[in-house]
Amino acid sequence: MEAITTTDVAAVQRGNVLLVDGMALLFRGFYANSYGGYIRKTSDGTPTNAIFGFVKYLLDAIKTFKPTHVICCWDMGSQTFRTEKFTNYKANRPDAPLELIPQFDLVKEVVSSFGIPNVGIVGYEADDCIGTLSRKFGANLGHDVHVLTGDHDMLQLVTDRVKVIIMKKGASNYAVYDPATLLAEKQLTALQFIDLKGLIGDTSDNYPGVKGIGEKTAVKLLLEHGSIDGIVENLELLTKSVKAKIEADLEMLHLCRELATIYCEAPVDCAIEEAVWSPDYRTVHDKFTELEFNSLVKEIERLTAVS
Known part of the structure; x- marks a missing residue:
């Protein structure tokens, strides 16, 4: 992990907002870090493999796309306005693996340790939160927006201001879609x-x-x-x-x-000032130490000269 330069947002008229699909990164992290059934755990038995993968993906994307602001959006349960319209919506999804369940809350603590807001609202999906915030920060406030996900459904959010980053197999492997690349590759708007x-x-x-x-x-x-x-x-x-x-x-x-259709008028909000990417690495260091992310702790110590 390399040091990430923080932009002086006050001096920048147009920000670069990274909206993170939290569940997409967490599930990807879980399955990428459960080789042969091995699950990374702390000494007290708390599983952390999904969170470890999540952090690696998040920091790689931040290093690659250099956002000035970061927000992480989450699903808040399986019941949404879509299940009210169609009871079979996502009814085929299996239950989350037992080792993943305790990581749902823990990962949000990790996100908070970076100073990144966790956003979600009962009755709506993370997609709807991302869609709503992408419109707010993009069309309404004139910022550049990047949506980080593995879900191709998010391609419907692409505009001149909003780019969708699809995570592909392998480290640092992304497909980035704007209106032109979307039309060229997929033939559709x-x-x-x-x-x-x-x-x-x-x-x-x-x-x-x-x-x-x-x-x-x-x-x-x-x-x-x-x-x-x-x-x-x-x-x-x-x-x-x-x-x-x-x-x-x-x-x-x-x-x-x-x-x-991703609903872009969900009752969710996050002030741009709350999302400035300017982490206190000592806070991050403490959280990584708690979770026994030893390799990441060493990198944080290098960055902050924590002894």
Whole structure:
């Protein structure tokens, strides 16, 4: 871990805000650090493998993208406004591994030790918090925003001000999407990603889309008609087979589009002043020592000359 230069935010008119998908990093950290069933634990038996991985991912991203501000967003339980709309939403998800459960609260303590705000609200997903804050800091306040995640659903948030960083396999391996790269690589605009999910569904989130419509057909339809609304308005122009499939699942199509849409007006907020990236490394050192992250403690001692 290298020293990270802190920007004097007061002297910078436009900030660079990093919005972190906390669960995405934590789950990735858990599975990346459970080789052959081995789980890193403290001497009192507290599992910490997911947190260790989380910290490594977080610091690498901060070193790479050099934010002036950092905020971490979290899911706050499985029941949200989406499960009220569709009871099977994410109902296929297995329970979290037992060793991961105590790390949910501990990781937030680690985040706080860096001076990073933890943001989440019951009834909404982390995606909705990230979407809401990305609009606030991007469109409304004129900052540059980077969203750090492994979830391609976040691509719908891409704008001229908001870039989405998809974590790929391997250390320091990122795909960064702005409107131009999104269009060049995926053929679709950010908003069309919502309609794509409405058409094909999402097996991970457990909503079906239109039965019999795959990604290739869905992309073709969106390129030809622009949106779900455009497709529905031009049903008579579709092949007999595709028309029949959409008509049979029209109600589900509209519901799945709602489920796929990240809600960007969630009742959540975080003042930009609270998110300045300016950690007190002595506080971090104490938390790493508590969690017995010996290799990271040595790096913190080097940075702060703690003896």
